[in-house]
Amino acid sequence: MAAVTSPNQRLKISLKYLLLILVALIFVFPIVFMVVSSFKPDLQLLRDTSSIRAFLPIGDISLDNYFAAFRRAPVGLFVFNSIFVTTLTVIGSLFLCSMAAFAFVFLEFRGKEIVLSIIIATLIVPFETIAVPMLMVVNSLPWIGGSGVTWGWLNTYHVQIVPFLADALTVFLFVQFFRDLPKELIEAARLDGASWFQVYSMVIVPIAGPVFATAAILKFLAMYNQYLWPLMVTQSEQFRPVMVGLQYFFQLNTAWGEVMAYLSMITLPVLAFYLFLQRAFITSIASTGIKG
């Protein structure tokens, strides 16, 4: 930090901070408004939007909106579903995609170059444009479960998990990271008689912590925030995640207090997670773009 000497410099720095703070307000005010409003009764909430009170937890503050939200929809179930689906998908995709990337980078086999370029080319396809054909695919797949073989995957947990266990972006991230690792590591382990799977699990995975964190964060955000797909494939509330749960709060005469309470409940855990791990979050986004 350079020592501040002249008044001129001091003014310059103050102006910089002023600008930084003004911009920061633009980014936080909707979020603060959401959380603060979730504690207010509807009438006060609407009245407060005309003044600075909209951002202050003053007046008739209570948890009533939260209780009302729980009465309107099975919020606990939605949260459980989201966490369950997101966790399994993140774990599964880290394992499958890192192993595939390991094979692409360290093993020589015919056709791998073309397969890898096809995978990377698919990054360009927006998910929404293939959602309907994908619906037809999952609708005609078999599943072996407790009640024997069933056809069609709609209205289940696995229809929300399995299609997302492997994706191009995650494979790509691991490939980028593995390419920078020294090949000698692998050769040494192979000379010691390790199988390829042992090299992957005992040599590479332990030193790949940063890329696992990156991939986990990106996958977590993508899965937890998913909207269209669960909307299409979960007809009963039993399997619905939090974003689809929002529908219970879209009403003709929307109870905004309840909406804000629900939005806060499904957002604050993610924000807390982000504030706790913000360095990792920011590094993970940055690393998607480092090599392009």
Add this chain to the structure above:
Amino acid sequence: MRPNRSKSLQSNTLAGWLMSGPALLLITLFLIVPFLLAFWFSFTNQRLISPNPTQFVGTSNFEQLLGVGALVLEPETAADGSLVVADDGELSYPRVREFTRNNPDFQHLNGMREWFGWDWGNSKVLVLARDLVFMKALTNTLFFVAVVAPLQSLIALLLALMINQKLLGINVFRTVYFMPVVVSIVVVSLLWRFIYDGRSGLLNNLLQFLSFGQFQPVDWLGNPDTAMWAIIVMSIWQAVGFHMVIWLAGLQNIPLTLYEAADIEGASSWQKFRFVTWPGLRNTAVLILVVITMQAFALFSQIDVMTNGGPLDSTQTLVFQAVQRGYEQQNIAGGSAISVLLFLMVLTISLVQRYVTRER
């Protein structure tokens, strides 16, 4: 040596396919197959539920979507050849539907509707389209991309430059600017629906306060002139932190020695930006433009939650239409054809971007 080598190659091949196999199988089944199906459906009359078997219909889905025609309307003339003038002084014209409904002389215009037009002397030139909603979705999407891609990359770069300074507590600002990125776009859309509300919305109240009550409240999402801009502003607010961080990574890859050298030469801040920072950000710039363009083309959730394409189709987009037709209206062929056109556009634009900004 020979058998040995081929054996080690063999075991490599087997291990390679075994280890990449599960991921490849899933990507094929849940990404490549649906993608190819979309291509195939776009040439058929596939519906979600239909008693009739699917038929191959060639390019008729695309003709239906892209069909446009022009029509020049001459003012009506009386028997003596003079122009018919109505009581209000306006010329009168034949009705468009006389040409677009079962007119044997204008077969190519059959079923089309007026898209836009302009006056040409006494005549009117009209552009007609077979599928007006699609045309609006197409132009709205291109408009959104054309505004968001440059604007959002520029704002993200300015933010990145702001937080790349050596100031006490700068990390706090970095954390705050990035915050909306982790909030789901669906949550953000619902929240901003309230902010944009015509009566009790925060934005109107804020503008009234700042203008000392001069500002007249606007129903931002309910007005065809403002709805798309409202969505643009909110989309940038939510996503700009993401691209700011990519710019920041690019900035931090520029060697400090270059700045030191520039200082010794006595370069101004602008010169340093122009001759050190900007050239150093070249690759980052290409990446960000490609990523933002691709994301902008995929505009969907905001529309679905905030406006449903309205008012008056002013916020229709290609992806929204693809989902609307394929899923809500169960017209899979039509939805797939839109998907294919969208894919071709995104592919073309990213190839052009890469070509224009290639290393020379």
